Amino acid sequence: MMPSSPQPPADPSIPQVLLFGHSGAGKSALLGALYQAGEKQGETLLGEVLESSGRLASLRDAVYRGTELEPTHTELTSYTVRLRPWRVGARVVTEPITIVLNDCSGKAAESLIRHPDSLHDPETRAPVARAVIDADAIILMVNGSADDGELSAAFKEFEAFLAVVGQGKANAREVGGFPVFLVLTQCDKLTEPGDTREKWESRVHEHAESAWAKFHTFLKDAAHEDDAPSPFLPFGSIELMVDTVAVRLPRLLDAPGQPSTPFRVAELFRDCFAAARSHRARVSGSNRRLKWTLRAALTFVGALLLGSIGVALFQPPQPDTHLIDRVIAYQRQESPAAVRLADPNLARNKQTLSDLHDDPGFFALRDDLKEFIDSRLKEIEDYEQYRNKLAAAIAPSDTRTLEDLAKVEQSLHGELSLPTGYTWEETPAGLLREKWLADVRAIREAESSFLDRYRDYVRRGIALTLTPAFGGNWRADVNGLVAEATRPPAALSDPLPGSPAVASPRGEAVLNRVPYEFDRVYEARKDWETTHDRLTHLRDLADALGLTAGPDRPEPVLVLPEPGPGINSVSLPSARWTALLRNFNSTSDDFHEWNLRDFLDPGRSILAARLDQCFRTGVRHVQALILARLGPDVTQKDTPESWRMFANVLTDSTTPFPEWGRLLHLYVRLRDPSAPNPILELAAFLRTPQFEVNLHGFDLVIPVDLSLDKVHPAGPLSVATTSRGSSTTTKRFKQVGEGVREGSITTYKLTAEGDRKITYIPGDTLRAELPVRSGNQDLKLVWVAVGSQTYPFDLFAREPRLVKASGVSEPAVGVKLAPTPSSGWPHIPVLFPELKR
Ligand SMILES: Nc1nc2c(ncn2[C@@H]2O[C@H](COP(=O)(O)OP(=O)(O)OP(=O)(O)O)[C@@H](O)[C@H]2O)c(=O)[nH]1
Ligand SMILES: [Mg+2]
Secondary structure: OOOEOOOOOOOOOOOEEEEEEOOOOOHHHHHHHHHHHHHHOHHHHOEEEEOOOOHHHHHHHHHHHOOOOOOOOOOEEEEEEEEEEOEEOOEEOOOOEEEEEEEEOHHHHHHHHHOHHHHHOOOOOOHHHHHHHHOOEEEEEEEOOOOHHHHHHHHHHHHHHHHHHHHHHHHOOOOOOEEEEEEEEOHHHHOOOOOOHHHHHHHHHHHHHHHHHHHHHHHHHHHHHHOOOOOOOOOOOEEEEEEEOEOOOOOEOOEOOOOOOOEOHHHHHHHHHHHHHHHHHHHHHHHHHHHHHHHHHHHHHHHHHHHHHHHHHOOOOOOOHHHHHHHHHHHHOOOOHHHHOOOOHHHHHHHHHHHHHHOOOHHHOOHHHHHHHHHHHHHHHHHHHHHHHHHHOOOHHHOOOHHHHHHHHHHHHOOOOOOOOOOOOOOHHHHHHHHHHHHHHHHHHHHHHHHHHHHHHHHHHHHHHOOOOOOOOHHHHHHHHHHHHHOOOOOOOOEOOOOOOOOOOOOOOOEOHHHHOOHHHHHHHHHHHHHHHHHHHHHHHHHHOOOOOOOOOOOOOOOOOOOOOOOOOOOHHHHHHHHHHHHOOOOOOOOHHHOHHHOOOOHHHHHHHHHHHHHHHHHHHHHHHHHHHHOOOHHHHOOHHHHHHHHHHHOOOOOOHHHHHHHHHHHHHHHOOOOOOHHHHHHHHHHOOOEEEEOOEEEEEEEOOOOOOOEEEOOOEEEEEEOOOOOEEEEEEEEEEEEEEEOOEEEEEEEEOOOOEEEEOOOOEEEEEEEEEEOOEEEEEEEEOOOOOOOOOOHHHOOOEEEOOOOOEEEOOOOEEEEOHHHOOOOOOOOOOOOOO
């Protein structure tokens, strides 16, 4: 087994989290799920996960592609993860967090559990033991779908392990409350056939409760048995939390399609990161205090040492020729700074120089030789100090904003500039600094070019959404842009051009991923994603409506053929719906992303007109189906009773009407999201027992050339409702003010005299009459419905007849009578068929 993956020097301020558990517990998968949660559940995790090596992204891909994960072969794999602050609108609601996640192999964990001795050695170099000692939180994982026996065996081991960890933390005089998360993994496997989300969650909950009870019993029993110090001590104590997770939701009855949604992973890491951060902060505080104590003690010891050196100084000096030769020999064969300060020469030289310096004859040496030794020791001390400063500094590749990058550059020219008096340019530290300066330039250049590129995509995308027509090359242009923008601007895991690699820790070349993740590029990429989505939805809808051109466009499934021979109106709607789902990759099952509200003119108007045209063809199919159901003698079926029965046919799933309702609803919904399903609207209309109308009045239009002499009202308009029991109610509407002439028409306002309410029961007859005068002739205008007898609401939509005193009548061409809009005059649903009397 390999010991551990290469790791940057640990920054003491970065909290570390260790994932610990048996092989197959799901540690690596959980890290993949964390990356997924960062993308899908950022609002719960409170951040988006950034990891510049791309290894977490690969883990995620493997987990959700459903391939078996390889057991982890290296003892410990470390990931430095940055959580980009979460935003609500433009407001940043969290701080950025950097955290090191350590994934250990199950085999190494099992071996540590069996032989935990290395945990007692604070200087241990064994990777997993080191990770336990350095951890700010441990996620202790056990397969939640294991049976009772397996769980008990795992808990027994964990108990022993925790006791050692607790003891170790106490011995290290560490702060109290070390966070340990006991996590039951793979809970999706606890699902049973027919489970709903609620049922499954409650089973998972019960499982966790019983596991916790079992574990708790272990802890209690163990404390009594051997009387060893309990891990729950106030100083170095452990704070244990229990959680349940799954990398994916199982297939559930009420949520069948969410296999790529992690369960409680975001919550677990959110809490774990917070606990680890606060532990790290408390540890730093306590270490500072310890350091102070230590420094005070060292000063005291230093004073004692000086005393003994003082005694040595008073001995008479004895020149040591052998020592002089050694110093001169060292001086002669000394190599340039770049070589003498490089590893491993540095340690060797330091040892040699210290030996020379500590030699009893040192004080008797010539001044120039003493100065030489002192200056070289000082150089090594300065160099080490500088190298440590560089190791702890923020590298250009750690930044994600131009401001932070500028700060890094500033510090490389400021506190991290090479000290004067030394020629360190070619030393490893000097080369690393030089490389970082080159990285700053390369990142800045790439960031700006990536930014320009995504801004250009957005600009081109918006231009395409503003198209005046969808034909010609439009579709090919959209697809060309989408294909171009889908490719990242550079291979993200490749080295960034202009970023050199040098042979020292943190000296590897920066990857293209770094500038790609810079905040401005990220924002521009998000803008492009929005533009991309809008553009592809526009293309898809235009495709579905047959408005686009090009060789490989999908079937225009929303364009319907006219009803007629060879066309099966019964199967048409479901065939089209199936084709729609097959051909168009909708993110929702109601296609709301095609809502016209989200598109811009002129494209929006073109789509609206085509949707209307297609809808009307659909209406003709439905009306033909209704008429076919009613049979040849339609007038016989035009009764309130048969219409009420017909309403049940409309909602009967064995008829084609519900499918038509779903399809036609789509056409109207895309234009107006609140539009009702036309089939359900018709059914509700046919079931209405009575219509309440509040007739305020009418606007009457009479063309001036209706007759030779001007025709004008000569009395009130009467609207008569005659019930089937033959009682008649008449409402009158009188003219108010003079008629207003505009061009070739005169408009009159008629208003109700007295009560305005009419209760209309389907089947009642409706008739309106207005006495008019033309010259010295008394005539009348008469309105009667010509469509349905049951619902004669088309009465005022038709031209009246002009009836002479002799009883002869003719169409009153151009006369219009419109109820004032607030009257609530019933409107006949669009699917109600034309009935000829
Ligand atoms: N259904 C399901 N399978 C999971 C889940 N988590 C992990 N697995 C599967 O369990 C197997 C082991 O998962 P790993 O993440 O490799 O386990 P590990 O703890 O890293 O194991 P080692 O690397 O050997 O220590 C893999 O095949 C995963 O796909 C989960 O939540 N649900
Ligand atoms: Mg693993």
